[in-house]
Amino acid sequence: MSAEWVTLTIGELVRKGEATVQTGPFGSQLHSHDYVTAGTAVIPTEAIGRGRILDIAVPQVDSMKAAGLARHRLRLGDILFARRGAQATGLSAIIDERFEGALCGTGALLLRIQSPRVDPNYLAMFLSSEAAYIWLRTHAVGAVMPNLNTDIIKGLPITLPGIEEQRSLARLFGTLDDRITLLRETNATLEAIAQALFKSWFVDFDPVRAKLEGRAPEGMDEATARLFPDSFEESELGLVPRGWRVLPIGDAVEAVGGATPDTKNPAYWEPAIHCWTTPKDLSGIAAPVLLDTERKLSDQGLAKIGSGALPIGTLLLSSRAPIGYLALAQVSLAINQGYIAMPPGGLLPPLYMLFWCRQNMENIKGRANGSTFMEISKKAFRPIPALLPSPEVVQVFATVAGALFDRLIENEKQAQTLATLRDTLLPRLISGQLRLPEAQSAAEDALA
Known part of the structure; x- marks a missing residue:
C-alpha cells in the first residue's frame, strides 16, 4: 500500500465526529395507507444496488408524513446500506441528484460523511467493491436472514488515500460506472424493442388486423407484409391468424x-x-x-x-x-x-x-x-x-430481433469487461501494485 494511504474503521470517523451512522425509520412509522402516487420518495432495500440507487419505482409519501420523518431525509452524498435480505444485505449506494431530499427506507442504514478528508463518492466506490461487500456479508448476523446493524457498519475497515487522490479515483471509477450504465440502458431499450415487436406480431396480431381492415401494416415493408394472412380463424387459443397452427410447445x-x-x-x-x-x-x-x-x-x-x-x-x-x-x-x-x-x-x-x-x-x-x-x-x-406462425414470419422475426440482440450481446460483453476492470483496479491500488496514472491508463484503454 502507498504510504499516503491509511486504513481505519467507519467507527473511528464516527467517534471523531466526521461521520454518522443511523437506522432508517422504524417499520411502525410507515404503513400502507401512508403511501401516495406522487410525493416524497422513500428508498427501500430493493432499490439499493451495487454503488448506486437503481432506476426502479419506489414508494412515496405525502408532505405531512415526510415532514414527520424529517430526520431521515437524505442529502447528496449520503450512503445507504441494505440492512437485511438474503440477496441485498451488504449492498450500498450513494445518493445522487435524483434522490436528494428523499427518505431513508425502513430496511436501510444511513452513513453520512462530515469530514473534509473523505470524499463521499470515493467512499461509495470503495464500499461497493467486492472486498467490502464480502466483509459485510461475513459479519452480518442471522443464519437464515442476514442482517446488518450500526455497530457492524462502524466496524467496517476502509482505506483512504489523500483527498485529491480520492477525488481523482472517484472521477475515474465514475466514468467507468457511467459507461456501464449507458450500455445497460441501451440494452434495455433494444430488449424492449424486440419485446414490442413480438407482442405486435404474435400476440396482438397487428399486421393481420391491418390487412383485414384494408390498411398497410405500420412500419413494415411490402415483402414482409405479404407473409402475414389477412384474416383469422378459430382455434383452441381463440382467434388466430388463418393458416397458423396451434400445437403443444x-x-x-x-x-x-x-x-x-x-x-x-x-x-x-x-x-x-x-x-x-x-x-x-x-x-x-x-x-x-x-x-x-x-x-x-x-x-x-x-x-x-x-x-x-x-x-x-x-x-x-x-x-x-x-x-x-x-x-x-x-x-x-x-x-x-x-x-x-x-x-x-x-x-x-x-x-x-x-x-x-x-x-x-x-x-x-x-x-x-x-x-x-x-x-x-x-x-x-x-x-x-x-x-x-408460418416459418417465413418466424424467420423474419428471428432476423430482426437477432440483429437487436447481437448489439445487446456486444454491449453486455463490454459492460462486463468494464465491471471486471473496475472491480480489479481498486484492490490493486490499495495493495500498491498499481499507481493512479496506471489505473487511469487502463481505464482509458478499456473505454476507447
Whole structure:
C-alpha cells in the first residue's frame, strides 16, 4: 500500500465526529395507507444496488408524513446500506441528484460523511467493491436472514488515500460506472424493442388486423407484409391468424433437463473445462444473456449429464427456485436439474421462445407443483399449447430481433469487461501494485 494511504474503521470517523451512522425509520412509522402516487420518495432495500440507487419505482409519501420523518431525509452524498435480505444485505449506494431530499427506507442504514478528508463518492466506490461487500456479508448476523446493524457498519475497515487522490479515483471509477450504465440502458431499450415487436406480431396480431381492415401494416415493408394472412380463424387459443397452427410447445421445440454430478468427487470438477450452470447464474444478470458460468465441469463431470454440452444460443428457463429466470446461452454449457433448456433446431428458435416464455409465464407457473418448492417439470411444460406462425414470419422475426440482440450481446460483453476492470483496479491500488496514472491508463484503454 502507498504510504499516503491509511486504513481505519467507519467507527473511528464516527467517534471523531466526521461521520454518522443511523437506522432508517422504524417499520411502525410507515404503513400502507401512508403511501401516495406522487410525493416524497422513500428508498427501500430493493432499490439499493451495487454503488448506486437503481432506476426502479419506489414508494412515496405525502408532505405531512415526510415532514414527520424529517430526520431521515437524505442529502447528496449520503450512503445507504441494505440492512437485511438474503440477496441485498451488504449492498450500498450513494445518493445522487435524483434522490436528494428523499427518505431513508425502513430496511436501510444511513452513513453520512462530515469530514473534509473523505470524499463521499470515493467512499461509495470503495464500499461497493467486492472486498467490502464480502466483509459485510461475513459479519452480518442471522443464519437464515442476514442482517446488518450500526455497530457492524462502524466496524467496517476502509482505506483512504489523500483527498485529491480520492477525488481523482472517484472521477475515474465514475466514468467507468457511467459507461456501464449507458450500455445497460441501451440494452434495455433494444430488449424492449424486440419485446414490442413480438407482442405486435404474435400476440396482438397487428399486421393481420391491418390487412383485414384494408390498411398497410405500420412500419413494415411490402415483402414482409405479404407473409402475414389477412384474416383469422378459430382455434383452441381463440382467434388466430388463418393458416397458423396451434400445437403443444413440446412439438415445436426440444425441451431438455440436466443434472448435478457428485460435488464431493473432485474428478467431476477438476480440471474445470466445461461451463455448467445453475439458476443462480441468472439471478443477477443485467440482460437475458449468459456469458459465463460460476462453475465448470471436467470431462468426467460432463459425461454424467445426459443432455451433455448444449450449444450456444440455447434458451435457459429456470424451472424451480424460482421459476422464470430466462437467458440465451452465449457459451456451450451443461445444465443442472433446475432448468428446462431449449436448444436451437426446433420449429421455433430460442430467441422467439425467450419472448414466448415471458408472454406465457403465468401459464407456465400455473402448471408447477411441489411440496418443498414449486417446480415446472418437462412433462408439464411440453403440453402447453403454442401458436406456430408460418416459418417465413418466424424467420423474419428471428432476423430482426437477432440483429437487436447481437448489439445487446456486444454491449453486455463490454459492460462486463468494464465491471471486471473496475472491480480489479481498486484492490490493486490499495495493495500498491498499481499507481493512479496506471489505473487511469487502463481505464482509458478499456473505454476507447
